[in-house]
């Protein structure tokens with residue numbers, strides 16, 4: 190269990206839901222295929238409030254697909270994903286499941302922040318504008334409210350002096366920290382990170398991992414796909430090792446990363462360490 194979160198990056202809405210009861214994310218018998226290729230083959234996972242799950246696994250093992258299914262960017266072919274007790278991408282009515290409309294999907298996605306390998310900032314907008322856009326358009330904040338919140342978040346990720354910089358004027362690590370601030374500005378209850386440091390020069394990886402460590406420490410519920418084993422050891426509550434669309438091993442990092450049971454986990458770790 191983690192220490193009581195300090196105020197800062199994590200919105201109050203996330204902290205209100207933090208008792209240790211129900212999982213924030215539940216993935217049950219998740220199957221996903223593209224044509225004749227099975228990409229997820231019966232994945233089961235749960236993430237409890239304020240916990241960090243680190244997803245490890247070789248390239249092509251299904252990490253991105255799994256994260257995209259949690260965020261309803263992809264649809265499962267079988268099984269279920271629940272976020273805070275509701276089915277992702279579907280709702281029940283009259284004893285049947287119905288696909289969510291685009292508007293309903295948007296409302297569901299607001300609870301889930303996502304950070305990608307490529308930062309995907311809007312190139313023609315400053316850091317501040319990148320962070321205020323969503324809250325103004327989707328949350329209906331006034332410009333002044335959105336800017337105050339964006340300044341606070343950009344300060345927290347160490348970019349107070351870069352508010353008016355354009356992405357092209359920022360390093361990769363700085364751009365990724367803007368992307369994290371942008372996701373947090375939507376007050377998500379869960380953050381998904383898909384290899385957030387893989388596209389960075391090695392000397393810039395640490396500053397992004399530090400922001401993520403801070404978030405975890407403050408009690409954000411997170412799933413992080415990464416090859417950063419040091420981060421996993423330090424921050425993960427649970428590590429899940431994915432291979433060929435199956436979780437082949439999962440547990441606390443002190444077990445899975447230190448004394449893995451599966452040969453494939455050992456082989457993977459020996460490559461990335």
Ligand code: ADP
Pocket residue numbers: 223226228246247248249250251252253254255
């Ligand atoms: P990882 O993130 O672990 O590298 P991915 O989830 O990106 O793995 O990919 C898992 C497998 O699914 C790969 O074999 C990939 O080629 C395949 N895949 C992913 N997205 C698609 C798609 N849209 N169409 C067809 N195959 C896909």
Ligand code: MG
Pocket residue numbers: 252253254383384
């Ligand atoms: Mg991937």
